[in-house]
Amino acid sequence: MMDVRSPLACLGLGVVLLASSGCSPDDEHRQTSLDEKTAQFEHSLDAIQDPTLKSAVAELGGSLLLLERARFKLSTKPIEAEYGEDSLALLKHYPTPQALADTYIKGLFVLRKASHSDYLTDLQPVFPFAPAAFSFPNGLEWQSVTLSNNETVPFQPEWSETDPGIQLSPSSSNLTNPDDLTVTYPFVEGIETENTSQPQPVTLKGRIEVIAPRKVFTFDLSRKDVGHSRREENVSVKLLSLEKNHAEIELTNSAPQAPEVADVSPSPLLVQARDTSGRFLTRSGSINESAAQLAFYETQLAKMQKQKTWSDALEQQLHEQQKAFEHKQPSHYTKVYFNGLIDNLQVSVLDFSGATVTRKDLELAIRRLDKNTLEKTVQRLPMPVTVYDDQVQDWLKDATLTEDQLKNSVRVSQSVEDASAARVEFDHPYTFNDDLVGATRTSSDAPVTFFTADDEGKRGEPIELPTEAFEVDPWRGTLTYDLNLFPENPEYVVGSLPLFLASIEKGSIDTARLPGGLSLDDNALIVDQALFPSDSWRFFAKDTSGNYLKEILNVSHRAAEHGTALFDVHYFYGQPTTIETYQRTALNTVQYGFEVKLDKPETK
Template sequence: MDLRLPLVCLGISMALLVTSGCSPEDKHSQASLEERTAAFEKSLDTLQDPQLKDAVAELGGSLLLLERARLKLQDMPIQTEYGEDDLALLKHYPDSQTLSDTYINGLFILRRNNSSDYLTDLEPVFPFSSSGASEFPFPHTLEWQSVTLSNQQVVTFQNEWSETDPGIQLSPSSANVSNPDDLTVTYPFTDGIEIQNSQQPQPVMLQGTVEVVAPANVVHFNLTAKDVGHTRTEGTISVTLLALGNNFAEVEISNSAPVAEQVRDLPLDPLIIQARDTSGQFLSHAGAINQNAEQLAFYQQQLARMLKQTEWSASFAQQLDDEQQAFERKHPGQYSKVYFKGAIEQLDVSVLDFSRADITRKALKLPVHRLDKTIAGKEIEPLPIPVVVYDDQAANYLKDAALDPEHLKQQVVIIQSVEDASAATLEFTHPATFNDELLGTLPETSIAPVTFFAEDENGKRSDPLELPAEAFDIDPETGVITYDLNLFPETPAYAVGSMPMYIAAIDKHTLEVAHLPKGLELKGNALVVDQALFPSEAWRFYAKDATGNYLKKALAVSHSAEPHGPALFDVHYFYGQPTQFESYTRTDLTPVQYGFEVKLDKVPAD
């Protein structure tokens, strides 16, 4: 929920304003917001000029959405949730330029199967994910130019597929909207002539360009409640902690040096704010508001001026632009109020200093690898990756190899659903752990007793309800109890029982690459795992290099003798050269009975 102005058109803003909930304590503010929303809509309806109406809708809608976000964030209940270090990537590389080079040189291309013989998908795989703790923190652009086919034909990239183009086309994929860099090679279709995909010219090389803007310096500040109201300065960077609440922090930064000329027109976001609680762990972000009171007043003033106009003109647009630039020159600092999921003990504020910047541009000529998740055949395709990337989540994730039963019980959350009276449910869930990966096939029969109760006049449990066997069903494997309220003699108010869960007993071993056991073989950066000796259902392998850090896995491929046949061996490719492996295997299953008493939700009235 990081919001910057201008944001979105009024339509999107209004949808969010209508669907977002509010707390009972916030009814007055909510009513005021709805009144202002209604008044704004009326003002908008009076505008006749389409350009003016669009501009007012965008700015006014953004301001309303921003207010909605502010109310929602300030009333959000504080429930501790931990995240990862957003700057973990920077800590593994000597400077920002090396990190940029790693991002560029770690990119490779996979050919993906498509259900159509006339489509072939190409997936760029980046060494750093597009979200989460390992997100690449620097501004970057990637532009595709062409693909070379197996018949030496070069197909130029076009921004969208053309129905009138009779030839082979390369365009953005419409199948994966979450990754805008995915591509599709489209082959022409002729009525009456069917051509299998394997007979089409295959993509073998993808051409493009990539550009990364790396700040010359990253400045770090550690702040606590003692720093509120004070400004800390390092070099040209100044940070002021304006306020520190239980779960939020207000920070303003400024850089006395101007932004480097070559990146002045790029959308730069130099501020990274993280928080830790008393345990020292990083708290997850809940959201942020990136406009202070002065900025909001300025935008409100501009909106008021726009509403007084009868038509949009180039001169008026220029006036607004000049005013905004003048305001930004007068207020060069960047403000952010960040909310976290937990109580803040310490802030880690990092500033990317773009007063000097290194721009790396590189022409890309990337071979297309055909490495599907399952491959029929014994030939292992090499995937050389000339960079090292570490998996910073592995160490914490693997801690749950030895999972304590009481810890598991504490993590359980019961989710109720009574929307369908004939199939109401109680779902027992808990955050996924490494231990869950190795549970394997659970026992088919498990005792899961449950009793339903009505309530007495005091709202307490009364006598247990006598029910036919078909009134409810228990599935211990999915952790779901389903019950049909139509078969109950009266409305149940409580459910009491025990849900069976399981913890895997896991053995861990350290394996040096020079002494790998039979069934494991290292080929370059790839670990080959014999599935007869180390079946993937019961084994996991994590790689480390000479530094002792876990290497990030780039890809995993399963090989079989024939299509849809049993796996012969798996191949795990890593970013870097493994020197050591950790093996984890399930040796037993330990049952854990989770006892519960749940106050049941009532079916909503029609």
């Protein structure tokens, strides 16, 4: 049985966990009403004696209450703009959905990660694009690893403490790469065995499956489309409503769903929104049940609550009623909430009235490409697919960052919970310019003065303080002060912090005419660190399409463990034809002057 991933699939309800927010009196009343409703439902459960009936009622009733709570949270969340990526950018680079599916499969390879244990070796499957960003149903199962002594170790879903042999199981320690695997060697008390003396993993075997839709249709909608239907072939999309931060959409597909996806039930709708800036807003959640569906489930719940016992006949009746209801519902409904004010929508429909299922047996060589290596030769990493990185252009826009743009991006926040370590933080978004600033900074001067307030609440007299009363960390942009060492409460703080701005020079070189110090070996750009040191140079590759190629990884080849870098190697998905260079030619210090009215600690 394959573990089929379906990033678009929602089991009735898709809701992102939300931060709690302030409530209006109406909101508080709704919250109280919901709490009372929950308490009443839990009380009614206590009266049900039949355990099977009780479980069924708890599951359906609990789901309905969860959905109601989600609706409440989504509707009361403050509307604040938060931006994300174009979820369908990948598809725009490939002629058909099947071409995208093929790229996902052929671009998969496996890295052996550097290990700090003599008894563990981690393996990282590397996908050409993140599984969470890949919008087609897909599944991956690992079967075995072959070791250097030709031993085959079967995959097992979890590590066994009692198994005396070598094991292959999912990594339990890595939350950032949930697909990682671990080869575990047996530990023998009193016997030291170095990892390099163990049989090493050479090949990983498995099986991958991807289901590509027949076609993907995209509709651009705005408020003028509310109440109207838009049709492409067998697909019709109707915009039911479009409010400040949410939209309701109904999808109808006149063609039946392909039998290949009957067991997967992928969600066919992908809804994105832009604000007036033209950038994509992130989603805060969605409700995928229409009013008619909710009414039907409420009716089923009421019917179940009237029963004394659970029976096969009742189960059959409920199942048939649900099938009959779903048969009468030809449309797919969703209400999507966004973090920001919606200007227009982009609605994409994955048409699974036809589907192509691609299954492939995998036998992948395990590669060792550490971030730092003492190897003098360049290891090849041939890649049979081309993948573009649509985020590079946005990232590079800050190569021309100005002093005013840098100053205006600073956000000031305060923390006064601990009177002995009150803080003022000066933060700004990390940009490409910051990346090229590096660690070489020329100024640490950060004069700061605290003030009292006058009778009108404005800035008053400066406060004389011992040097240990406050500390400025200009590199992290923090000011920490101890109120216990102040002769009187400060009301204002005035001063300046150094910000750092790189002067960056851009260049573009045809790969057929690379200068000394740069060379190309298939999809690998080799950079001589003596001529192009990595602290002041960055490189990006394009192919003949003019799009930026996605960098797979880079390796720094060094003379010694912590010694001088000899050359760096950048590997790309695709064949570079143009290299863009960005060089830091100067480092400038920008003084950020501030006057901050200080928050007062809460009195206890």
